Amino acid sequence: MIARSSTTGRIGLRDDALSACVSCGLCLPHCPTYRATGDERRSPRGRIALMRIVESGLAEPNAEWLAAMDTCIQCRGCEPACPSGVPFGELMADTQAFNSGTRRLPLRLRLGLRVLGRPQMLRLGTRLLALAQRMGFFRSSGFLPGRLPLRLPRRPAPAEVDVVLFTGCVMDTWTPHVHDAAQRVLEATGARVGRSGTAAGCCGALHVHAGLREEARSLAHRVMAALPGDQQVLADSAGCGAMLKEYGDLLGTEEAHAFSARVADVHEWLVERLDRLTPVGGRSEPVIIQDPCHLRHVQRVDGAMRAVLAPFVPVVELDDEGLCCGAGGAFAVLQPDLAAKVRDQKVAAIDRAVARSGAAVVVSANPGCSFYLGAAGYQVRHPLEVVAEGLAATGGQEMTDGN
Amino acid sequence: MNALDTFRDAVGESGAVCVRGGGTRWAVGGLPRPGTREVVAPSGVKRHDPAEMIVSVGAGTPLGDLREVLRPTGQETTLDGPDGCTVGGVLAVGHSSLRRARVGALTDALLEANCVGANGRTFTAGGPTVKNVTGYDLCRLLVGSLGTLALMGEVLLRTRPAPEHAMWLEGEVEPDEVAAACYRPSCVLWDGTTTSVCLEGYQVDVVEEVSILRRLGFREVGGSPVLPPFRARWAGNVPEGAVLEIGTGVLHQPLPADLPLVDPAVARLAGRVKVSFDPTGRLNPGRDPYREAA
Amino acid sequence: MEVLGPDRVTDGSAARRLYSRDGSVIEGGRAGPVCFPETTGEVVGCVQAARAHGRAFVPRGAGTGLTGGSVPCDDPVMIVTTRMNQILEVDRGRRVAWVEPGVVNLDLAHHLAGSGLHFAPDPSSQQACTIGGNVANNSGGPHCLAYGVTSAHVAAVEVVLSDGTVVVLGEEQGDSVGLDLRGAFVGGEGTLGVATKIAVRLTQDPPKVATLLLDFVEVADAATTVSAIIAAGVLPAALELMDRRVVEAVEPFVHAGYPLDAAAVLIVELDGLPGGVAHEVGLVTRIGSQGGARTVRLAADDAERDRIWKGRKSAFGAIANIRPDYYLHDTVIPRTKLAGVLDEVYAIAERHDLLVMNVFHAGDGNLHPLLLFDSREPGVMERVLAAGEEIVRASLAAGGVLSGEHGIGLEKRRFMSLQFSPEDLAAQDALRRAFDPDGIANPLKVLPTGASCGDVNALDVVPDGVWV
Structure with missing residues (x-):
């Protein structure tokens, strides 16, 4: 994604990125799919070795090769573990972009991704799904929230705002209460908060994962066009935040780099203003922290999330060092068996934490993780929902938005 | 030469x-x-x-x-x-x-x-x-x-x-209590009633641990108890007159022990090792490492 | 093969390619079918299937080995133990844990955390390497100085032999009954059979730990201080040396507080009961100061201790930012010869126009010279191999041995006859033949045979007839 120092081969991978891997294997335990299978083809080291042989023309991509790539959740848990600093996310995104040029993606993925880019279609579809849910036509499938909202509020963007809350696509339609909570917390610091809304729409992260880089670029252009100015753009979805921060690399323009520089995760922004948030005090039930991969491995702001939560609620850590839960955007839909095995590992870790602490609530700052863990039977909330409830009533100093 | x-x-x-x-x-x-x-x-x-x-x-x-x-x-x-x-x-x-x-x-x-x-x-x-x-x-x-x-x-x-200081103690105390009270004692022996402990290390540490064991009912003695001459492997009880090494499962007892039961597959492997090193069987003929209990 | 379901055995070209390598630079291995057994019975099935098809088999854990020990030659059945990853039983009273071979070393450490017990071997790859691999390589790590390498911490091991029989070698407690076949098996690099269950000994956590950082303006002073500490009767839990290049590479990332202008730093860890630790801290401080240490810093708390160790353990990561490739050696020399051999190592690297860094287990004389290079540079591999060979020869000339913890594998078998006479090697082969009369367990490893492995050639230039 970065301006290439040199590419030599078929896929067009950056030579420096590819050669940085020395096959030491220290990434292996940090890869959720290797953990679940014990198979090198499901590991970062193995996938890089396989990229190499196609890149250098030693072999053609075949079904086994494609399966190795398609089973990568792109959680990027291998990146912080890598002593050589291999930019695995870049290599995999480039590989998937190459793959998307050589084959057609599954129809349901293409349809799904198209809907994400069209807010009106998403809202309509959601209302239909919500109705169907209430009429008992289907049970929650694991990638939808347990109860979709039937009515979706429309909010005007305030003219004068200090920060913009990026609302994205599915979260805005499926779990608007999370944005409401985030907004309450942001406003409690005294900030005037606007929302990116349907004009900005989807960030394009899932499109990049699927290798649809051109579609992602056009979505990025739309987001940037909808959010001019120089206010900070805050994301309460770890996946969206990570994507927005990488627009500079995706588009390779000055403007995009400038935009990415405006982006922060909500917790990252709040942690600088913790003194303005007053907890209501009293005892609160502990919550189990699940680190979304794009918060911990990509944005690396998991510390900020903990710092924001700490004054409001006792936190319980998992003992799996941030291993992915298996949701991975569309991964749980496309690779349901493997995703379920990966989730089993997370479930075991959560159950250990429950046994240790008695905590009943899991917090996760990413919609995909929340839906997928919710479908496993946990009560999953966004960290800022917990914070919003713990705010003293007088917390908000300058409420600007009347919602 | x-x-x-x-x-x-x-x-x-x-x-x-x-x-x-x-x-x-x-x-x-x-x-x-x-x-x-x-x-x-x-x-x-x-x-x-x-x-x-x-x-x-x-x-x-x-x-x-x-x-x-x-x-x-x-x-x-x-x-x-x-x-x-x-x-x-x-x-x-x-x-x-x-x-x-x-x-x-x-x-x-x-x-x-x-x-x-x-x-x-x-x-x-x-x-x-x-x-x-x-x-x-x-x-x-x-x-x-x-x-x-x-x-x-x-x-x-x-x-x-070598340790700067060494001390043997004994007391009518369960050996488990020693494990909980001391850091890596050099030796813990048990005859079914009395536990003997050897503490070794820097004097300052040994003195400190001796005082802990004293509070548990141990007293200082001159050295290791006299061990009976034959060895066996612990099978869950300490017979009369026997002394068990805690942590190794070696039982010192007054009478010779039964020969150990050796898995035939292990015996075959050991036999191959012997033949491989000594095809004619000229080294220490008559001796067999498996004819020793522990 | 009917032994495993289709999801756990593959003949795919991608799998065979991936399983032709391990963590080393060695290329050219050739893997046959790749199997992922989950039980001892399935491992037996894999071995019997290999026999039935006239193939050899190669056991493999996480593939982090650095000497090609699990690099397959001539399409053997690969027996991958990563799915045998259960911690079966932890007996805290008797301080033994039974684990399957695919359990990751650090996972066992995490599992035991808080129990007051731990598994002592802590190789640098511990976050990824498996206990089965530790057994195969008799692995070490920084804390093996006082506690001993893996063999000292393996009580018993269940093994599938190359004829498919299952034996349990060793005892949960005490000395072996009969021959110490357990001791012979550990470090066998997969040539004596496949470990399918392992009883590891658990060590009581020390009540007190003190970590010191000493810095020197001369590498030789640091090296001499190492033997002075040992000679004074102190056996540290760990005693590590890092030279200036390592310090310069690590410090900006870790902020461990290593002095950037030092020629070398020593990390000395002392553990035990508080009185003795305090005494030894005083002793080491005095010996260090007399030996030329500019400063001796005692970690004030766990956070500072963690930072000091993080620097040591991040060394390879920092190095990768200097050159994309490294070749890591692993010889042991008498620790009193450290200063002289280190000088030679620097001179050898300079002669071959290579960067070298030294970060190693100084307390037991286990050198780890890292030769840094960029494999895209034409001709560099030849220089790296030549320099490596000179380092090996210098170590042997100083009275050392070929390997302290990485093993021989394919990489060093060509050097075996430098250290051992034909009679020595014949005795080792006698052991191997007893375990594997047909020569189908990970063949061509450890002992030099003159035969070449697959398409591996760069490292394998033993002329025919060197021995046997």
């Missing part, structure tokens, strides 16, 4: 042969078949290098002599045995020290062995450094093999700092 070559020539290339050390545990694993020629391994401490924590010694050296050489340097080996035993004898019999929890297992003590093989030629097992994974670990195989695979002539042993 050096001592090892002399030993090699004494062993020769044919005929049943065994090595006599101190003879203190001559019957362990069976007596040599009648008519077996006895040879004696080289004796004497060749080199002690305190900064390397190693000592090179003839296998026929009395253990007492080795201890005398090491004592002034404040070091010791893990080897332990009856009065009059030799270094080679202790290694061949393969029983770890009572103080194993501090000094380590006997099988970890042997770094390098210059041996005479069944073909009458010398070979070296292991290497001269304190850490070594070069090739197969023949040294651990030789320890406890009763000289049935090769005959050790000269050996290089690991040494370690």
Whole structure:
């Protein structure tokens, strides 16, 4: 994604990125799919070795090769573990972009991704799904929230705002209460908060994962066009935040780099203003922290999330060092068996934490993780929902938005 | 001709042969078949290098002599045995020290062995450094093999700092309580009623732990209790007159133990090892490491 | 093969390619079918299937080995133990844990955390390597100085032999009954059979730990201080040396507080009961100061201790930012010869126009010279191999051995006859033949045979007839 120092081969991978891997294997335990299978083809080291042989023309991509790539959740848990600093996310995104040029993606993925880019279609579809849910036509499938909202509020963007809350696509339609909570917390610091809304729409992260880089670029252009100015753009979805921060690399323009520089995760922004948030005090039930991969491995702001939560609620850590839960955007839909095995590992870790602490609530700052863990039977909330409830009533100093 | 070559020539290339050390545990694993020629391994401490924590010694050296050489340097080996035993004898019999929890297992003590093989030629097992994974670990195989695979002539042993202070205590206390109260006691023995403990280390620490054990009901005694002569493997109870080593499962008892049951598959493997090293069965015939209970 | 379901055996070209390598630079291995057994019975099935098809088999854990020990030659059945990853039983009273071979070393450490017990071997790859691999390589790590390498911490091991029989070698407690076949098996690099269950000994956590950082303006002073500490009767839990280049590479990332202008730093860790630790801290401080240490810093708390160790453990990561490739050696020399051999190592690297860094287990003389290079540079591999060979020869000339913890594998078998006579090697082969009479367990490893492995050639230039 970065301006290439040199590419030599078929896929067009950056030579420096590819050669940085020395096959030491220290990434292996940090890869959720290797953990679940014990198979090198499901590991970062193995996938890089396989990229190499196609890149250098030693072999053609075949079904086994494609399966190795398609089973990568792109959680990027291998990146912080890598002593050589291999930019695995870049290599995999480039590989998937190459793959998307050589084959057609599954129809349901293409349809799904198209809907994400069209807010009106998403809202309509959601209302239909919500109705169907209430009429008992289907049970929650694991990638939808347990109860979709039937009515979706429309909010005007305030003219004068200090920060913009990026609302994205599915979260805005499926779990608007999370944005409401985030907004309450942001406003409690005294900030005037606007929302990116349907004009900005989807960030394009899932499109990049699927290798649809051109579609992602056009979505990025739309987001940037909808959010001019120089206010900070805050994301309460770890996946969206990570994507927005990488627009500079995706588009390779000055403007995009400038935009990415405006982006922060909500917790990252709040942690600088913790003194303005007053907890209501009293005892609160502990919550189990699940680190979304794009918060911990990509944005690396998991510390900020903990710092924001700490004054409001006792936190319980998992003992799996941030291993992915298996949701991975569309991964749980496309690779349901493997995703379920990966989730089993997370479930075991959560159950250990429950046994240790008695905590009943899991917090996760990413919609995909929340839906997928919710479908496993946990009560999953966004960290800022917990914070919003713990705010003293007088917390908000300058409420600007009347919602 | 050096001592090892002399030993090699004494062993020769044919005929049943065994090595006599101190003879203190001559019957362990069976007596040599009648008519077996006895040879004696080289004796004497060749080199002690305190900064390397190693000592090179003839296998026929009395253990007492080795201890005398090491004592002034404040070091010791893990080897332990009856009065009059030799270094080679202790290694061949393969029983770890009572103080194993501090000094380590006997099988970890042997770094390098210059041996005479069944073909009458010398070979070296292991290497001269304190850490070594070069090739197969023949040294651990030789320890406890009763000289049935090769005959050790000269050996290089690991040494370690000897404790500044040592103290034996005993009390009518369950051994589990010692484990909970002390940090790695060198030895814990139990006769079913009385627990004996050996504490070793820096004086300041030993004194502190002695006071903890006193509060549990222990009293200081002059040394190790006298152990009955035969060894067995703990099978869940401590018979009358027996003493159990806590942590190793070795039972010291007044009567000889039944021979251990050996899995036939393990026995077959051990048999292949023996044949591989000594195809004609000339080394210590009549002796069998599996005819020893623990 | 009917032994495993189709999801756990593959003949795919991608799998065979991936399983032809391990963590080393060695290329050219050739893997046959790749199997993922989950039980001892399935491993037996894999071995019997290999026999039935006239193939060899190669056991493999996480593939982090650095000497090609699990690099397959000539299409053997690959027996991958990563799915045998259960911690079966932890007996805290008797301080033994039974684990399957695919359990990751650090996972076992995490599992035991808080129990007051731990598994002592802590190789640098511990976050990824498996206990089965530790057994195969008799692995070490920084804390093996006082506690001993893996063999000292393996009580018993269940093994599938190359004829398909299952044996348990060793005892949960005490000395071996009969021959110490357990001791012989550990470090066998997969050539003596497949470990399918392992009883590891657990060590009581020390009540007190003190970590010191000493810095020197001369590498030789640091090296001499190492042997002075040992000679004074102190056996540290760990005693590590890092030279200036390592310090310069690590410090900006870790902020461990290593002095950037030092030629070398020593990390000395002392553990035990508080009185003795305090005494030894004083002793080491005095010896260090007399030996030329500019400063001796005692970590004030766990956070500072963690930072000091993080620097040591991040060394390879920082190095990768200097050159994309490294070749890591692993010889052991008498620790009193450290200063001289280190000088030679620097000179050898300079002669071959290579960067070298030294970060190693100084306490037991276990050198780890890292030769840094960029494999895209034409001809560099030849220089790296030549320099590596000179380092090996210099170590042997100083009275050392070929490997302290990485093993021989394919990489160093050509050097075996430098350290061992034909009679020595014949004795080792006697052991191997007893375990594997047909020569089908990970063939061509450890002992030099003159035969070449697959298409591996760069590292394998033993002329025919060197021995046997």
